Amino acid sequence: MYCLTCVVNEDQQELASAIGYGNNMGGCVEEPCGSNVKFVFYFDNKDSAENAAKSFTEILSAESAIEFVENQDWNAKWKESMEPAQIAAGVWVSPKWLEPPQNELAAWIKIEPKMAFGTGHHETTSLMVELMLDLDITGKTVLDMGCGTGILAIFAAMKNAGSVTAIDIDEWAYRNAAENCERNNIGNIEILQGDSSLLNGRGFDVVFANINRNILLTDAAKFAKCLPIGGILQISGFYESDFTDIETEMKRNGLKPLKKLLKKNWMAVVFRKE
Numbered sequence: 001m002y003c004l005t006c007v008v009n010e011d012q013q014e015l016a017s018a019i020g021y022g023n024n025m026g027g028c029v030e031e032p033c034g035s036n037v038k039f040v041f042y043f044d045n046k047d048s049a050e051n052a053a054k055s056f057t058e059i060l061s062a063e064s065a066i067e068f069v070e071n072q073d074w075n076a077k078w079k080e081s082m083e084p085a086q087i088a089a090g091v092w093v094s095p096k097w098l099e100p101p102q103n104e105l106a107a108w109i110k111i112e113p114k115m116a117f118g119t120g121h122h123e124t125t126s127l128m129v130e131l132m133l134d135l136d137i138t139g140k141t142v143l144d145m146g147c148g149t150g151i152l153a154i155f156a157a158m159k160n161a162g163s164v165t166a167i168d169i170d171e172w173a174y175r176n177a178a179e180n181c182e183r184n185n186i187g188n189i190e191i192l193q194g195d196s197s198l199l200n201g202r203g204f205d206v207v208f209a210n211i212n213r214n215i216l217l218t219d220a221a222k223f224a225k226c227l228p229i230g231g232i233l234q235i236s237g238f239y240e241s242d243f244t245d246i247e248t249e250m251k252r253n254g255l256k257p258l259k260k261l262l263k264k265n266w267m268a269v270v271f272r273k274e
Helices: 010-022 046-060 071-081 123-133 151-158 171-183 213-225 240-252
Strands: 002-009 027-033 036-043 064-068 085-088 091-094 107-110 141-145 163-168 189-193 206-210 232-239 255-263 266-273
Touching: 002 010, 002 046, 010 027, 010 036, 010 046, 010 213, 036 046, 046 064, 085 123, 091 123, 107 151, 107 171, 123 151, 123 206, 123 232, 123 255, 123 266, 141 151, 151 163, 151 171, 151 189, 151 206, 163 171, 171 189, 206 213, 213 232, 213 240, 213 255, 232 240, 240 255, 240 266
Parallel strands: 091 107, 141 163, 141 206, 163 189, 206 232
Antiparallel strands: 002 036, 002 064, 027 036, 085 091, 232 266, 255 266
């Protein structure tokens, strides 16, 4: 895996993310760097990383650095810096050796992300979980598309979903989601490795997809097809500025927006199939 690091100013933040998404990044970490923002992008191949670096130079006039990282490097770095994360009211995510405050705990999702990106600290994860708090999925068939570490799938099971399917194209995510299900003693989650072609012929009452703008637009029709009338699609992984394009494509496929949440320019939206 290749790691690309770049520092940009706040005005360039959205464009920097778009460059990463446009070059098929596998994950992204953002952190403050003085008055600027430091991006660390992860790519499966060197060509994608080099194309992104070229875009940073040509479009943003920003320097970047690429290095090859072993899979276990992310795990070690994460363990050193990890703290329990309260991602929504009473819902905490942390490894089993970092116990959340008991007086604030309603649900504890135990994870160890390894190379799967989903520690619970990103805004999109907290937005998705916050929306899930008000969603009744008891007895429902649920899909977590692009599951990463499996946080949303595990929380759906904790909320008494009838059955849960978790899908990710990345092998590390597939393995890690399975391990995290075991850590949380969850037995009703089917974990699959692959892309949206796995949805052919399958149906779900509720679909969660915290992915990115491009994939959401590409797979909107497939998500809609596997939902019944009245079925719910809840998505995140895109900026507020992307919503117009997202909404247009979802409406084209019979999906009506019901509720939106926003955090630091990131957005999550609940749609219902009409």
